[in-house]
Amino acid sequence: MRVLSLGRWLRAGLVLPGGPASRHSGDRHSGHRPQAPPQGPAQVLLQKVSVEVLEHLEQLALVDFRDSEGVERLQKAIQFADQLHEVNTDGVEPMDSVLEDRCLYLREDDVTEGNCTKELLENARETVEEYFVAPPGNIPLVKLEEQKTYLQGSK
């Protein structure tokens, strides 16, 4: 069950700056190493993001790289984000929020919300006796072999 079809978005021409690559840091993905801005053609990069990584991403984020164009977009996005590595950040603490100097507001422990069952359930497609209904959890995704041929076949 695919929730988000990234490929479709990319084909429509929407550019997502950073995209999934914004969560990339260091060498968390085994198939990709941080390096200086590449000079070679896009095909050289294609090998860098391995099929395993793509499958892994598809499983985690429930995105769908339906064709090679989607994969290429991903490569370009990673390439774009890699420019960050040009900057020397030795000894500098990473900033993760522009709010870091703000005060975290502390709320008093009072009950001020809730009791809106009807409103909440209105949004759900299917409900049963005030419960949300969802399909059973964690259906295994399409098997590895079938995925491989799918991706390879579309190239």
Add this chain to the structure above:
Amino acid sequence: MAAMATMVAAGCGGVWCRARQRCARWPGPGSRPFLRAQRAVVCNARGGAVSAGKSGLAPWIPVVGLEIHAQISSNSKLFSGSRVQFAAPPNSLVSFFDASLPGTLPVLNRRCVEAAVMTALALNCRINKKSLFDRKHYFYADLPAGYQITQQRVPIAVNGSLSYSLCIDNKMSQMVTKTVRIKQIQLEQDSGKSLHDDTRSQTFVDLNRAGVGLMELVMEPDMCCGEEAAAAVRELQLILQTLGSSQAVMAEGQLRVDANVSVHHPGEPYGVRTEVKNINSIRFLAKAVDYEIQRQIQELGNGGTILNETRAFDSKLGCTVPMRDKEGKQDYRFMPEPNLPPLILYDAKSLPANMNHQQVINIDWIHERLPDLPSVKREKLVEQYGILPEHSFTLLVWQQDQNCNSSQASEDGLAEFFESVVKQTQMKPKKVIGWILNDLLSYLKQHSLTVKESPVSSFLLADLLNLLEKKEISSTAAKRVLAELWKGEGKTPLETVKEHKLELLQDQKELEQICQAVIDGQENEVMAIKAGNRKVLNKLIGLVQKKTQGRSNPVLVKQLLEKKLSE
């Protein structure tokens, strides 16, 4: 030693029997190489349980680490203002934020932070004055946002310790204190509840619990068997309950424990660990851990391997089974929570001058107001009343009924009851404690009652003990009176004594006459006593007791008999 173990193993022929042996492989203080048929894997004094395999093979050292989630006791949730309550109409305690509707933001609940700080202080942790919130991503129906807000990079507290007591043998006459290190304590959100309807292939989701504040306590793998794990969790429960930071009732899901178990040979690196979930009570925790240890030993002994997997404990079968849902290693893609600035805590020194009092959490202020922890309370009881440490332990221990379906803190019960009785009676605390722990407690357990529900109040018991102390009744008679009082018919001890004619005979002359009569009637015994066999005297005492229908003071009777016999 190995031979003995093998012999028994061969005789019993089962994995469980092997588990029940404790075989010391190396000498050391406290390591006793004999068999205990009653308990599963027992840890020796060095802290490592050693289970002898078949002859010649190296022993295994089990390693147990716990991950505990304690639901914070608060009125509202961690990041929203919806109520925290067990058992309410589905989806009635859910705000827009809890349902993860767009346009909502988390707002941190002050009480939850205070609860975490209290717990961290009680567990000797170092509190991080600046801690951060992160998102942990995974997909599940009861996690509407697709991520959980937790503290992965810099949690609120680290490097603490939990001390707990363990009895070496089953009689609780020897207690040993052990410590487990706390790696960290972090604040995080709870998820909603899923009810699976397998027949129609659907899941019902109730978000009442989604967003409730949790304290996750990660312990270092310092334990070696189910018993240690159970004792540690019991002590933690007591501490949390004393602090009030969590009610920690396992049956209501306020305390959830996952166990990480692995085994390895001494000197070798740690083995592959499995995670055991779905443990619903402390009793099951001990069972699950011990089962998993044995399963791993058996698997490795047969040449198999242990998978790094998650297993569920099946309480009916008493075993762990692989959980189908968790396949492959999870990648949670942690990222900083962009909507929450760092959480800053202050102490007396760093307290900012001009800040709103309500917006500031002062660690020192909280520290000063911490209540006495259970270990301190126990020490005080021992010091004040001169009772034994193990008695003090029982007074404060968490009581659970047979099915572990409800638990009652004797916090509000046994210790207070004991102290109340001591105040109202002349009997020494050392004697009172026997009546509390042996008689009262066994009645309570037999009838599954809490201390508050006891038909015998502290006042009544004190009254009864006073009669005993003043020697108006014998201790046998006192036990009978207690049995009568237990019926809860509202009679005082004195009334009961009179009704059943249990008073001790006060008339010395009458007693002397009875003693003489007994002596006259038992010529053989008298001769034996005069010849030097003192034990026969007890028979005579018994006969006097019979004649007086238990209304004679045995000590006095003995004196009288001895006097007469020496004439």
